[in-house]
Amino acid sequence: MRIALIGLPGSGKTTIGKYLARTLHLPFYDLDHVIERHYGTSIKKIFLQRGERYFRTIEWHWLLRLLANDTFVLACGGGTPCALRVWSAFAERKVKVIWLHRPPKQILKTLRTDHRPLFKNKPQSFLFHLLAARRRWYSKAHFVCYDATQVASLFNAVE
Numbered sequence: 001m002r003i004a005l006i007g008l009p010g011s012g013k014t015t016i017g018k019y020l021a022r023t024l025h026l027p028f029y030d031l032d033h034v035i036e037r038h039y040g041t042s043i044k045k046i047f048l049q050r051g052e053r054y055f056r057t058i059e060w061h062w063l064l065r066l067l068a069n070d071t072f073v074l075a076c077g078g079g080t081p082c083a084l085r086v087w088s089a090f091a092e093r094k095v096k097v098i099w100l101h102r103p104p105k106q107i108l109k110t111l112r113t114d115h116r117p118l119f120k121n122k123p124q125s126f127l128f129h130l131l132a133a134r135r136r137w138y139s140k141a142h143f144v145c146y147d148a149t150q151v152a153s154l155f156n157a158v159e
Contacts (some may be wrong), residue, residue, distance in 0.1 A: 001026060002067070002093060004074045006081045006138055007100035008131055010107040013075035016100060016145075021073035029066050030075040035059060043077070052079075060085070067093045078130075082137045099141035104128050 003020065005013040014030050021028035032043050035058060039046065046055050059080060066074055067089055074095075080086060081097070090097055104127040 001071050002069075002074075002095040003072070004076055004081075004090060004095050004097045005100055006076050006097060006141060007078065007102065008104070008107060008127065008134070009078040010110060011078075011100040011102040013100055017073045017075040024073070026071050026073050027069070028073050028075075029069075031059065031063060031066065031080060032075075032077050034066065035062050038062070056083075064089065067095065079134070081140070082134055087137075087140055096143070097141040098143045098145055099138045101138070101144050101146050104131055 001024065003024075003026070005017050005020075007013055014033075017030065018028050020026075035046070036042055039058070043055065046058075056079070059077060060083075063076075063080060063086065066072065081090075089095075108124055108127060
């Protein structure tokens with residue numbers, strides 16, 4: 001089984017992904033963490049030093065490597081699914097995609113922006129604009145989870 005979690009930064013992809021992987025006895029990968037480990041630096045520094053375009057190139061490379069695994073739960077970066085080639089790769093590999101659709105107001109209550117480069121020096125309304133821009137990509141998901149309490153129901157959906 002291959003499962004990818006998508007959603008805005010702070011939507012719970014890593015936390016819920018670890019829980020889902022543990023419950024389903026699948027390996028868990030966090031795409032951003034894989035990239036950080038390989039490059040020995042933070043996503044924030046990659047953005048600042050090399051820019052978003054460079055980051056998206058290496059992100060695509062590592063996404064393809066992870067999708068080659070037979071089973072997994074993958075926490076994608078917030079911008080990862082915002083490209084047609086990503087959705088084609090998900091479809092080719094029969095990845096079940098779950099959008100963790102946490103409301104921006106909830107995210108803003110708990111989000112630490114210091115390690116999230118897209119949020120640096122941005123007003124709080126930025127998250128609402130980001131959702132509006134990404135909604136068309138996120139809505140391609142097979143399943144939408146509107147509340148963390150629905151996580152248990154995800155098990156039935158993905159099996």
